[in-house]
Amino acid sequence: xxxxxxxxxxxxxxxxxxxxxxxLGAALRQGDEVLFxxxxxxxxxxxxxxxxxxxxxxxxxxxxxxxxxxxPESSDRSNTRLLRERxxxxxxxxxxxxxxxxAAETPEERLDELAEAIRPHLPITxxxxxxxxxxxxxxxxxxxxxxxxxxxxxxxxxxxxxxxSAPEPRVTLSAPVLAxxxxxxxxxxxxxxxxxxxxxRSIGDPVQAPIAAVLNGATVHWAE
Numbered sequence: 243x244x245x246x247x248x249x250x251x252x253x254x255x256x257x258x259x260x261x262x263x264x265x266l267g268a269a270l271r272q273g274d275e276v277l278f279x280x281x282x283x284x285x286x287x288x289x290x291x292x293x294x295x296x297x298x299x300x301x302x303x304x305x306x307x308x309x310x311x312x313x314p315e316s317s318d319r320s321n322t323r324l325l326r327e328r329x330x331x332x333x334x335x336x337x338x339x340x341x342x343x344x345a346a347e348t349p350e351e352r353l354d355e356l357a358e359a360i361r362p363h364l365p366i367t368x369x370x371x372x373x374x375x376x377x378x379x380x381x382x383x384x385x386x387x388x389x390x391x392x393x394x395x396x397x398x399x400x401x402x403x404x405x406x407s408a409p410e411p412r413v414t415l416s417a418p419v420l421a422x423x424x425x426x427x428x429x430x431x432x433x434x435x436x437x438x439x440x441x442x443r444s445i446g447d448p449v450q451a452p453i454a455a456v457l458n459g460a461t462v463h464w465a466e
Contacts (some may be wrong), residue, residue, distance in 0.1 A: 243443070243457045243458065243460050243461075243462060243463065244460070244461045245439075245461075245462045245464060246280075246461060246462070246463050246464070247464050247465070248463065248464070248465040249437055249465070250465055250466075251431055251466075253465070254287070254291070254429070254431075254463055254464075254465040255288035255289050255429075256288075256292060257290035257463070258370075258427060258429060258463050259288075259289045259293050259296075260292075260424060261427065261461075262289070262293060262370060262427065263274065263292075263293060263298065264298045264319035265367075265368050265425050266278060266298055266367070266368055267298055269326060269367045269368070269424075270298065270299050270302055271381070272302070275302045275303070276302065276303050276304065276367035276368065277302060277304045277306070277363045277364065277365070277366050277367045277368075278303055278304065278305050278306075278337075278366075278367060278368050278370075279305075279306055279307070279308050279366045279368070279370065279415070279423070280305065280306075280307060280308065280325070280329065280419075281307070281308050281309075281321075281370060281371055281372045281380070281412075282307055282308075282309065282310065282321025282325070283324070283372060284322060284324065284359055285372055285431065286329065286370065286372065287324070287333035288333070289362070289370070289429070290325070290328035290397055291328060291330035292327060292447075293334060294328070294329055294331050294332040294333060294334040294335075294401055295333055295334075295358070296306045296331050296333065296334075296348065297333060297335070297348075298334075300333055300334050300335070300336035300337045301336045301337070301338075302336070303327065303334075303336075303337040303338070303362045304338050304339075304340055304342070304425075305325070305330065305334075305337045305338065305339050305340070305358065306340035306342065307321050307325065307338065307342055308369070308371060308380040308381075308414065308415050308420065309321075309380040309381035309403075309413060309415065310322060310341075310342035310343050310381075310412065310413050310414075311343075311410050311411075312343060312348070312349050312402075312410055312412060312413060313343070313410055314343065314345065315343070317358060319410065320343070320348070320435070322339075322341065322342075322343065325339075325363065326339075327441060330445065331414060333422045337386065340359060340360055340363065341356065341357060341359075341403075342400070342413045342438050343356075344356060344412070345384045345458060346451075348402070348411065349402035349411055350402055351423050353400050353402060353413065353443070356400060356413070357395040357398060357400045360399055360400070361399060363431040364399070364407050364419065364422070365419075365422045365424060366419065366420070366422065366423035366424065367423070367424050367425065368411075368423070368424070368425045368427075369423035369425065369426045369427065369456075370427050370428075370429065370431070371420070371426070371427070371428045372428070372429055372457065373428055373430050373435060373438065373439065373453045374438075375434045375435055375438050376407070376438070376454060377438050377439075377442045377450075377451040377454075378452050378453070379420075379428070379439065379452055379455075379456060380414045380415055380420060380452075381403045381405075381408065381412035381414035381419060381455045382403070382414060382448075382452035382455070383403065383405035383407060383408065383452070384449075384450060384451070384452065385405060385406060386403045386404065386408075387403065387404045387405070388401050388402065388403055388447045389403070389449060389452070390449060391416075392414065392416045392417055392427045393417045393448050393449055393452070393455060394416075394417075394418075395418060395421075396418075397414060397416035397417060399412070399415065399419055400413055400415060400416065401413070401414055401416050401445075410434065417452070417455040417456070420455065420456050421456050423456075426456055426459060426460040426461065426465060427460065427461050428453070428457075428460055428462045428463065429463045430463070430464050431464070431465055431466070432466065433466065435450075435464075436464055438453075439462065439464075441451070442454045442457070443457065
C-alpha cells in the first residue's frame, strides 16, 4: 500500500482525477477497452467533474459502480443517478454504463444476468474506492449478512448484501473482483478515516476490516 497525503481536499481531488485519467489513457493505448469502477456517494463528485471533461476515447470505456443500493434510478438514494449527473456527462457521456440494478423486488431475482453482463469486461482496469470509518468499502460492511461469502476466494462476481447500517439491500462486487483490479485508488478524508485505515492494517482480517482485502498494491489518497 502506498499512502499519499495532500494539504487539502481540493488539491487531492484534482490530483486523483489526473492520475485516473492518465492510467485510463495508457490502458486505452494498449487495449481495445477498459473497465473503470467507481464508488457512489457525493465524496468523489469533484473527481468525476474533472474526469467528465477529459479527452479520452470514452466510447471504449466501460463504467460501473463498485456497489449500488437496490433502488431505481429515479430514487434520490440511487448512486447511478449521481453518477449520471457528475461523471457520465460532457465527453464522458460516450462511455458505456454497466448497471448494478434491474427492476425487481430483490437483488437475487436479477443478480445472475447483471453479473453475466459484467463478466466479459473483467478484470477491472482502474478501480476507485472510498472507505467508511467502520472500515467498509463498496458494500462490504462488517457484520453484513453475506460478508464471508463476498470475501471468499471463490466468491461470485456480485453478492447481494444486507447490513444493519444499510436501510435497503445492496449489490456489491465481491472482494476477489475488487482485489483483481490492475490499478486501485482509495480516497479518504478526515482524521477518523485515517485512524480507521491504520486499524484495518493492524487487524489485517478482511472479515473484521473489509478494506484490508484491497489494500495490497493500492494507492491511498488522504486529506484532512
